[in-house]
Amino acid sequence: ETGVTQSPTHLIKTRGQQVTLRCSSQSGHNTVSWYQQALGQGPQFIFQYYREEENGRGNFPPRFSGLQFPNYSSELNVNALELDDSALYLCASRKGQETQYFGPGTRLLVL
Amino acid sequence: AQRVTQPEKLLSVFKGAPVELKCNYSYSGSPELFWYVQYSRQRLQLLLRHISRESIKGFTADLNKGETSFHLKKPFAQEEDSAMYYCALSGRGSGNTGKLIFGQGTTLQVKP
Numbered sequence: 233e234t235g236v237t238q239s240p241t242h243l244i245k246t247r248g249q250q251v252t253l254r255c256s257s258q259s260g261h262n263t264v265s266w267y268q269q270a271l272g273q274g275p276q277f278i279f280q281y282y283r284e285e286e287n288g289r290g291n292f293p294p295r296f297s298g299l300q301f302p303n304y305s306s307e308l309n310v311n312a313l314e315l316d317d318s319a320l321y322l323c324a325s326r327k328g329q330e331t332q333y334f335g336p337g338t339r340l341l342v343l
Numbered sequence: 344a345q346r347v348t349q350p351e352k353l354l355s356v357f358k359g360a361p362v363e364l365k366c367n368y369s370y371s372g373s374p375e376l377f378w379y380v381q382y383s384r385q386r387l388q389l390l391l392r393h394i395s396r397e398s399i400k401g402f403t404a405d406l407n408k409g410e411t412s413f414h415l416k417k418p419f420a421q422e423e424d425s426a427m428y429y430c431a432l433s434g435r436g437s438g439n440t441g442k443l444i445f446g447q448g449t450t451l452q453v454k455p
Contacts, residue, residue: 236386263441265441265442265443267443267445272447273447273448274347274349274429274431274445274446274447274448275387275429275443275445276445277442277443277444280440280441280442287440288440288441288442290442322387324443326441329441331389331392332389332441332443333388333389334386334387334388335386336386337386
């Protein structure tokens with residue numbers, strides 16, 4: 233059984249650019265959630281996908297969007313990057329209402 | 344408002360001393376409470392959840408609905424307990440997505 237994986241591990245972008253982050257869920261997990269963790273803060277919920285549909289969203293603007301694929305892997309897309317988007321982006325997967333398992337994160341730096 | 348508050352950014356204790364990491368929450372409804380831990384260079388992982396009422400690595404946490412608290416305790420700290428600890432909550436029951444609301448975290452430093 234493999235755990236949650238994320239790619240890339242690090243990324244540097246400039247303001248105004250677009251970025252796509254990827255997440256492979258743990259085997260058997262059908263729900264994927266994305267979190268943003270700014271430096272010195274706890275993770276903040278961005279949105280969640282279940283069976284390829286978004287079924288929950290936090291207080292993030294529409295330029296944060298996502299996808300879930302039939303194999304339950306997921307992407308987080310951020311358009312028109314801003315300096316404040318610099319953060320660690322965490323993906324978590326789970327099966328039903330069971331425990332969420334987190335990936336190692338992607339560290340995004342926006343210059 | 345749904346909120347988790349961890350009042351201490353840093354808690355420093357000596358090995359063998361008791362530890363209490365504080366967590367208070369605000370939630371309209373019936374929440375499920377969790378403690379997550381992140382050791383150096385490792386991913387965030389679940390330490391314990393209140394509904395399972397178990398002790399993990401000697402840590403326990405009791406949900407106090409009257410005080411809206413879920414403090415994490417360990418009677419004798421070990422150096423390997425040094426890590427960042429996050430308290431989190433999610434809603435329970437149908438209609439809840441299971442999203443986690445995290446506190447800002449407390450760094451536990453156990454000195455030899």
